Amino acid sequence: MQIESAPMGVYQTNCYIVRSGGKELIVDPGVGATAWVLERVKNPVAILxxxxxxxxVWSNAELKxxxxxxxxxxxxxxxxLEKDPFGQGTPPSRADVAVSPDEKVEIGGIACTFLHFPGHTPGCSAIALADEAGNEVWFSGDFLFKGSIGRVDFPYSDPEAMRQSLQKALAYPKNPTLLPGHGPRTTLEAEKRVIPYWLSAIG
Structure with missing residues (x-):
């Protein structure tokens, strides 16, 4: 499995391309991601x-x-995706597959699990994949960053749900590499050392 990334737009949102078995997954195509993705994919099978x-999700519709x-x-x-609830002028798109909490899906022979960690948003998830050696990688979106967590003061955020999600992460038995929606990569083991602070900060 090969992973390529680039930060997109004013918020420097990481867009990822995952290559495995001759297929490609596109993760979180943000503002201005289309040209970068189209230059690099040869056999894409899904947008996640x-x-x-x-x-x-800004470039969802254009890439689809x-x-x-x-x-x-x-x-x-x-x-x-459909309603632009923050009034940002987001091009509307529609999910072809609405993934259930913690559901495992197979896309082009690539197994992905949408681990549900609500709080930042109702559906906020870390998309878990494993490489050829069995090492787990999470595309952690805006749930966990290096040394930080997703904000819980937005519309549709839920501080109590975030508390429960952080507890769920603390109990996770493996140590995946985390590829977040913003900033550099980290590991779950590293973030477990700071999660207690964030649990206290949420109150």
Whole structure:
């Protein structure tokens, strides 16, 4: 499995291309992601959204039209793709597959699990994949960053749900590499050292 990334738009939202078995997944195509993606993909099979915020889904519609691939989005956030709830002028898109919490899906022979960690948004998820050696990688979206967590003061955010999600992450038995929606990569083990602070900060 090979992973390529680039920060997109004013919010420097990481867009990822995952290559495995001759197929490609596009994760969180944000503002201005289309040209970058089209230059790099040869056999794309899907667009995956970790959650529905505009800076992660902006190029959904444009890429779907160009590539003819389905969009997978956590079911709790599909309304954000369609309704532009923050009034950002986000080009509307529609999830072809509304993924249930913690559901495992196979896309072009690539197994993905949408681990549900609500709080930042209702459907906020970390998309988990494993490489050829069995090492787990999470595309953690805006749930966990290096040293930080997703904000819980937006419309549709839920601080108590975030508390429960952080507890769920603390109990996770493996140590995946985390590829977040913003900023550099980290590991779950590293973030477990700071999660207690954020649990206290949420109150």
């Amino acid at each position: 959204n970790t959650h529905g915020h505009f800076d992660h 039209e160009a590539l003819g691939v389905p969009i997978y989005c956590p079911e709790g956030d599909t309304f954000m």
